[in-house]
Amino acid sequence: MSDASRPARLLRAPENFIDLPGLAAEPSPEGRRRLLRGAFAAASTALLAGAARGQANPVPTEGGDPHILNLPPHSMALGQPVALEGYGKPSKYEANLQRRQSPGLTQTRQASVSFAPLQGLFGIVTPSGLHFERHHQGWWDIDPSGHRLMINGSDEKMLKRPMVFTMDELMRLPSVSRFHFIECGANTGMEWGNVAVPTVQYSHGMLSCSEFTGVRLIDVLDMCGVDLKRGRFVLAEGADGSSMTRTLPMDLVQRGEVLLAYGQNGEMLRPENGYPLRLVVPGVQGVSWVKYLRRIEVGDQPWASKDENVHYIDLMPDGLHREYTSTQEVKSVVTTPSGGQVLLDKGFYNISGLAWSGRGRIAKVDVSVDGGRNWRPARLQGPVMDKCLTRFNLDWVWDGKPALVMSRATDETGHVQPNYSQLRAVRGTRSIYHNNAIQTWLVQESGEVKNVQLS
Amino acid sequence: MFSSRECLLAIALVVAGGAALAQKFEGVGRTATPAELKAWDIDVRPDLRGLPPGRGTVAQGQDLWEAKCAGCHGVFGESNEVFNPLVGGTTKDDIKTGRVAALRNNGYPGRTTLMKVSEVTSLWDYINRAMPWTAPKTLKPDEVYAVTAYLLSLADVLPADGELSDKNMAEVQQRLPNRNGKINTRTLWPDGQRLKPDVQGSACMKNCVTEPRISSYLPEFARDAHGNLAQQQRLVGPQRGQDTQRKAAAPVTPAAAKPVMALLQQHACLACHQVDSKVVGPALREVAARYRERADRRDYFSDKLKNGSTGVWGPVPMPAQAHVPEAELKAIVDWLAEGAKP
Numbered sequence: 001m002s003d004a005s006r007p008a009r010l011l012r013a014p015e016n017f018i019d020l021p022g023l024a025a026e027p028s029p030e031g032r033r034r035l036l037r038g039a040f041a042a043a044s045t046a047l048l049a050g051a052a053r054g055q056a057n058p059v060p061t062e063g064g065d066p067h068i069l070n071l072p073p074h075s076m077a078l079g080q081p082v083a084l085e086g087y088g089k090p091s092k093y094e095a096n097l098q099r100r101q102s103p104g105l106t107q108t109r110q111a112s113v114s115f116a117p118l119q120g121l122f123g124i125v126t127p128s129g130l131h132f133e134r135h136h137q138g139w140w141d142i143d144p145s146g147h148r149l150m151i152n153g154s155d156e157k158m159l160k161r162p163m164v165f166t167m168d169e170l171m172r173l174p175s176v177s178r179f180h181f182i183e184c185g186a187n188t189g190m191e192w193g194n195v196a197v198p199t200v201q202y203s204h205g206m207l208s209c210s211e212f213t214g215v216r217l218i219d220v221l222d223m224c225g226v227d228l229k230r231g232r233f234v235l236a237e238g239a240d241g242s243s244m245t246r247t248l249p250m251d252l253v254q255r256g257e258v259l260l261a262y263g264q265n266g267e268m269l270r271p272e273n274g275y276p277l278r279l280v281v282p283g284v285q286g287v288s289w290v291k292y293l294r295r296i297e298v299g300d301q302p303w304a305s306k307d308e309n310v311h312y313i314d315l316m317p318d319g320l321h322r323e324y325t326s327t328q329e330v331k332s333v334v335t336t337p338s339g340g341q342v343l344l345d346k347g348f349y350n351i352s353g354l355a356w357s358g359r360g361r362i363a364k365v366d367v368s369v370d371g372g373r374n375w376r377p378a379r380l381q382g383p384v385m386d387k388c389l390t391r392f393n394l395d396w397v398w399d400g401k402p403a404l405v406m407s408r409a410t411d412e413t414g415h416v417q418p419n420y421s422q423l424r425a426v427r428g429t430r431s432i433y434h435n436n437a438i439q440t441w442l443v444q445e446s447g448e449v450k451n452v453q454l455s
Numbered sequence: 456m457f458s459s460r461e462c463l464l465a466i467a468l469v470v471a472g473g474a475a476l477a478q479k480f481e482g483v484g485r486t487a488t489p490a491e492l493k494a495w496d497i498d499v500r501p502d503l504r505g506l507p508p509g510r511g512t513v514a515q516g517q518d519l520w521e522a523k524c525a526g527c528h529g530v531f532g533e534s535n536e537v538f539n540p541l542v543g544g545t546t547k548d549d550i551k552t553g554r555v556a557a558l559r560n561n562g563y564p565g566r567t568t569l570m571k572v573s574e575v576t577s578l579w580d581y582i583n584r585a586m587p588w589t590a591p592k593t594l595k596p597d598e599v600y601a602v603t604a605y606l607l608s609l610a611d612v613l614p615a616d617g618e619l620s621d622k623n624m625a626e627v628q629q630r631l632p633n634r635n636g637k638i639n640t641r642t643l644w645p646d647g648q649r650l651k652p653d654v655q656g657s658a659c660m661k662n663c664v665t666e667p668r669i670s671s672y673l674p675e676f677a678r679d680a681h682g683n684l685a686q687q688q689r690l691v692g693p694q695r696g697q698d699t700q701r702k703a704a705a706p707v708t709p710a711a712a713k714p715v716m717a718l719l720q721q722h723a724c725l726a727c728h729q730v731d732s733k734v735v736g737p738a739l740r741e742v743a744a745r746y747r748e749r750a751d752r753r754d755y756f757s758d759k760l761k762n763g764s765t766g767v768w769g770p771v772p773m774p775a776q777a778h779v780p781e782a783e784l785k786a787i788v789d790w791l792a793e794g795a796k797p
Contacts, residue, residue, distance in 0.1 A: 053695070054695065055691075093690055093691070094689065094690075096686050096687055096688055096689060096690065096696070097687075097689060098687075100681075100682075100687065102681065103680060103681060103682070104680075107536060107537045107538070108537055108538075111538070117687065119687075119688060119689075120688065120689045136585075137585060137588070137591065150487055150491065150492070150495055150496075151487075152487060152492055152496055154500070154504060154505075155504075161486055162486065162487040162492060163484045163485065163486060163487055164484065164485055164486075164487045164491060165483070165484045169483045169484055172480075172483055173480060173483060194671040195671040195672050195673050196673075197673070197681065198673055198677075198678070198680075198681050198684060198699075199681065199684060199687065201687065202681060219480075220484075223479075223480055223483075223484060235498060237495075237498070241585060241588075241591040241592075242584070242585045242591070243497075243584040243585060243591070243592075245498060245580075245584075249644060294495065295495050295496070297496065297498065299500070301500065301501075301502065303498060303500050303501075303580075304500070304501045304573075304574040304576065304577050305498075305577060305580060305581070306577050306578075306580065306581035306585075308577075309571070309572055309573055309574050309577035309637075310568050310571050310572050310577060310581075313571065313637070315558065315566070316638075318559065319554065319555070319556075319558035319559035319560075319636070320558075320636055320637065320638050321558075321571060321573075321633075321636055321637050321638070322637075322638055322639070322640050323573075323637045323638070323639055324639050324644050325640075325644070326644055327644070329652060329654075336692075336693065336694070337693070337694055340684035340687065340688065340696055340697050340699075341688060341694035341695065341696060341697070342694055342695050342696070342697055343693065343694050344693065344694060344695070349693055350693070366660065370667070371664070371667025372663055372664050372667055373662060373663055373664055373667065374660065374661055374662065374663070375659070375660045375661075375663070376660075404667055404669075408656060410656075410658065415652050415655065415656075416655055416656035416657065416658050417656045418654045418655065418656035419656065419657075422654055422655070422656055422657070423654050425654075426653050426654045427653075427654065428561075429561075430561065438656070442669065442672070447694075448697055449694075450672055450673065451672065451673055452669045452671065452672040453669070453670055453671040453672070454667045454668060454669060454670060455668050455669075455670035
């Protein structure tokens, strides 16, 4: 209850309160004003739209909150029976979180991509139904009883015995289950030159993470008597219309990391993700994780397939294309708060996001709320796994002033995620693939969060 | 590729060596038959391993192309209506050097397949395994040669009376415009993960940059380009989605709000045209200049945009742009009629 005649009570700043670090420490007040002006310039038009409304939770003037005082039907009646849904679905209140296409990106939905709604996901596992999709010639729901895997060599000496396996047989072999991220090489590709999309779903949503179950490819190659001295490369081929092919170095296979996977998050792969068999190539861009996998060929040189020679090549400033660029380098993004959202009020927030590296484990994530002037280490949520998403969190008290929120990951090899200036200085602005730059979100005074790039 | 003789040899070897290796997983898997290998082992490598014998002429390829390929790719491989253009952006000089000069030009819009491809086998293999789009793997080897020959002829790699076969494939490779345009820096290849990365960020924690400056953000006209963001965020939690479809205080029509350049971008005009220089199609300023004196130029432009045009500016046809809304079409036409000024 408020009493206007009483002097206002002094409230202690919450723990970890920070007063826009760096901006407060700015030696020249001019610098702070300039930053704010810049932020306002970007913000001005968006202010018109106004703030979103959250759940009001004021101290009631009399009695109490009707949501407490008046018992709802679900407290006073009989609920639904078991097995009403043989395969359960998310709450109807969660219908906004869908994988979505970016309008205009492609002209056909069979050669297209849908983005995972990272803005609404918790932890590191992507629900299978929200896993991003990339199809080159449409997806299929293939009858596993007719699916075969063939292993052969590019000549008669590459392996001793070309073999054929049924799904029954592959699923009899010793299995492993591992958590790994999968990221399309073109993730964040629309942002190489400038800001192009509004939310983290479209800027970073060609990213998912699952527990995959399958057989180590090296075990199956061993069964065929592979010549590992000559056979330094492997070709993976799909059974769908595009029969996607990609070359992998045998080095990766020999490390036992590459899996012939049939399981995803405790169930079989989803059809959109390659049911009944796909390759899992940890740390490597998604295009190499060939879906509907039908064949593995061992050879002594790369194949220069269409998706190695025309697409998934990186255009450099000198006009040369880098080919066979596969590793997804260290990267991170803040998902809360992120573009397209409106913060409900000033006060405490848990800044949260995802970090990953195709070179190994995440060692550290730093977060800045002042446009990269000052950084604080975030808490890494365990378990921190190899070539897997890592969730990070950081306490933040938003004072209602414009803030530039960013994250920067470092992996166990010491590789630090670059900012746009550092990335463009080497790779220019015309590439499509392997954009691992630091993402910046501008939190405006209205609470609206906007995708911005800094120079 | 694996010939049937090679397969028999391989099977013979199993008895000697493979059996012990397979013993651990007894009863799992069996030897592939020669017929099975022949059916699935279709890959073709840059060293031509796997390339079946056969031949096809440019003329044969053109007939096939018009029947099976032009619907998506355009008669001259130029269309961007369904996929990125296959042809355009390469010159006779590129064929000599093996480097596509337009790739060095930062202002050059888009990249066609023939600007990028550096191995002729990449084209052959892909057409063979994945084309036509709705009926993949239905072309016979001779047809794949013919279609590839026609595609290459559109970039002057083969003459109009030319032919492609397993015999001249290596020779034709030496005429690909971007055959010298690739490098393999191993830092991003998985077996190069121990190499130093080519880009390294800074680990600085305090007073790292003097003043952050916002250099790019989404323009206001693109605010709702991805739909209403309020419907793409959870309904509970620390934030909601922005209602991007709520109209601003003084609503303006989308056409009036959008600068012409944005319309040209949105409707993919810029995939073929630049304002100042010729790309697949003529420079827009040149188009404006040619018809500057015509009183009915607005009707003329409007007709060409709506219905397409052939033979006015060269052999590459301009597809009909019937999808452009009337108000936006008028904005583009007015801009052209007034000289295509920036």
